[in-house]
Amino acid sequence: MSLKQAELKRKHSLADFTTIKIGGEAKHFFAVSNIESLKKVVKNCQDAFYILGGGSNLLVDDNCIEKCVIKLGDEFSYIKQDKYLEVGGSTPLSKVIRYASVNNLGGFDNLAGIPATIGGLVAMNASSYGREISAYLRGVEVMDSRGNIINFKKEEIVFSYRRSSLTECIILRVWFEAVKDYDTKAKINNFLKTRMSKQDFEFPNCGCIFKNPETRPAGFLIEACGLKGLKKNDAQVSLKHANFIINLNKASYNDVDYLISHIKENVHKKFDIILEEEIKRWA
Ligand SMILES: Cc1cc2nc3c(=O)[nH]c(=O)nc-3n(C[C@H](O)[C@H](O)[C@H](O)COP(=O)(O)OP(=O)(O)OC[C@H]3O[C@@H](n4cnc5c(N)ncnc54)[C@H](O)[C@@H]3O)c2cc1C
Known part of the structure; x- marks a missing residue:
């Protein structure tokens, strides 16, 4: 590939980019700083690419990842407020939360x-505590796998539980309603406190492994099977939140995969429920 601008970085360990700190090297890792570079990279990758965000919902194989991995850089990380709140695709949520707190904007506190x-x-x-991020979304700008830039209004996007119709595209920017709120900082702090008390922030993890079935939360089912604390090498079912698997030190993809299979088997046997994975696997 002749991609001078696209900042091709070889031998990039994806463990450094996932919150569970697991993942092998990416054969082609592109840290893309602007639209033109992104277009070139996307065209060159010919549909065979992964788009990396905060890496907080990913389980990446320890072996080399053959598909191109694309990470949007600083040009895609910003917040602008006009009639709507415009947020770049690679903007960390923490930045949006700070902005919402200072400007008393609602819609993000629960996240x-x-x-x-x-x-x-x-x-x-x-989603979190009953509200999805799409609740106040107005529209998005995406790049498709051929490098075309397309705008979608909210009505043109399908959103459901932990799913959107945007998975084949690269989200470049998002427009949200700028909802005036009050006491936003206090609300954020309350949600944060609840999250800290319920989720596991002590060891690296990738959030909830399974979607919640309609009947009961996945964490409840896993705990009821007596699987809290179950270990496979350095991977462990969190003692704090049974739907989390934590990396105690050097857990591998296979260790986590083993626990996932074991949980599925046990929950199926005891409750006749098939747990569906929420995490995205890259292999
Ligand atoms: C401690 C912890 C707590 C969590 N709590 C919650 C929670 O309360 N609610 C909840 O819903 N989730 C939660 N999660 C899971 C996770 O944060 C979410 O799924 C989040 O949406 C993943 O965003 P990301 O930027 O990290 O994406 P990644 O993990 O990098 O990627 C996830 C998917 O999104 C795609 N993607 C990333 N960026 C783009 C882009 N710009 N355009 C198109 N596709 C893209 C990726 O290709 C991949 O398919 C938690 C995770 C952790 C570690």
């Missing part, structure tokens, strides 16, 4: 503390 980017949150339609 505070999730270590993700806006692109990743919208692609996954992340």
Whole structure:
């Protein structure tokens, strides 16, 4: 590939880019700083690419990843407020939370503390405490796998539980309603406190492994099977939140995969429920 501008970086360990700190090298890792570079990279990768956000919902194989891995750089990380709130695709949620806190804007407080980017949150339609990120979304600008830039209004996008119709595109920017709120800082702090008390922030992890079935939360089912604390080498079912698997030190993809299979088997046997994975696997 002759991609002078696209900042091709070889031998990049993806463990450094995932919150669970697991993952092998990317054969082609592109840290892309602007639209023109992104277009070139996308065209060269010919559909065979992964787009990396905050790496907070990924389980990446320890072996070399053959597909191109694309990470949006600083030009895609910004917040602008006019009639709507415009947020770049690679903007960390923490930046949006700070902005919302200072400017008394609602719609994000319930997500505070999730270590993700806006692109990743919208692609996954992340939700927390009963509200999805799509609730106040107005539209998005994406690049498709041929390098075309397309705008979608909210009505043109399908959002459901932990899913959106944007998974085949690269989310470049998102427009949200700028919802005036009050006491936003206090609300954010309350949500943060609840999150810290319920989720595991002590060891690296990738958030909830499984989607919640309609009947009962996955964490409840896993705990009821007596699997809290179960270990495979350095991977462990969190003692704090049974739907989290933590990396105690040097856990591998296979260690986590083993625990996932074991959990699925046990939950199926005891409750006749098939757990569906929420995490995205890259192999
Ligand atoms: C401690 C912790 C707590 C969490 N709590 C919650 C929670 O309360 N609610 C919840 O819903 N999730 C939660 N998660 C999971 C995770 O943060 C979300 O799924 C989030 O949406 C992932 O965003 P990301 O930027 O990290 O994306 P990544 O993990 O990097 O990628 C996830 C998916 O999004 C795609 N993607 C990333 N960026 C883009 C982009 N710009 N354009 C198109 N596709 C893109 C990736 O290709 C991949 O398919 C938690 C995770 C952790 C570690």
